[in-house]
Amino acid sequence: MPPSADLSAAIAAAIDARGSAYAPYSGFQVGASVIDEHGRVHSGCNVENAAYPEGTCAEAGAIAAMIRAGGRRIVAAVVAGPDATPCTPCGGCRQKLREFGQADLPVVIVGIAGDRLLTRSLAELLPDSFGPGHLG
Ligand SMILES: O=c1ccn([C@H]2C[C@H](O)[C@@H](CO)O2)c(=O)[nH]1
Numbered sequence: 001m002p003p004s005a006d007l008s009a010a011i012a013a014a015i016d017a018r019g020s021a022y023a024p025y026s027g028f029q030v031g032a033s034v035i036d037e038h039g040r041v042h043s044g045c046n047v048e049n050a051a052y053p054e055g056t057c058a059e060a061g062a063i064a065a066m067i068r069a070g071g072r073r074i075v076a077a078v079v080a081g082p083d084a085t086p087c088t089p090c091g092g093c094r095q096k097l098r099e100f101g102q103a104d105l106p107v108v109i110v111g112i113a114g115d116r117l118l119t120r121s122l123a124e125l126l127p128d129s130f131g132p133g134h135l136g
């Protein structure tokens with residue numbers, strides 16, 4: 001787990017990003033953030049589409065922002081859901097996190113006010129996963 005100051009900043013960024021979510025179809029606004037190997041925080045929100053399957057998750061936005069900024073490793077991730085039920089990442093996002101995170105990567109799920117609801121390692125969320133190492 002990163003220092004609590006860094007984690008606090010990442011939680012604040014995820015909450016802030018949630019406020020930018022474009023979710024007119026589900027009404028389910030999500031924000032996410034990642035801390036990269038340099039300690040920098042990157043965030044994203046879900047962006048839905050009238051062609052429903054084209055919508056993207058908040059985690060994907062945060063990862064895209066990290067890559068754009070030159071980050072290549074995720075040391076912690078935060079997901080901020082819209083209610084008191086932990087918004088655990090979808091299967092696709094678990095795999096996206098796997099590309100840039102180790103088995104012990106902490107994924108912190110927070111509630112409306114940034115209260116920590118659940119913390120799971122990436123290995124817990126995605127056991128026996130397939131990753132870059134499989135390709136040599
Ligand atoms: O971890 C999650 C779970 C759901 N969503 C989005 C996708 C869709 O826009 C809406 C409802 O599934 O929430 C995320 O962004 N991240």
Ligand SMILES: [Zn+2]
Pocket residue numbers: 057058059089090091092093094
């Ligand atoms: Zn997802």
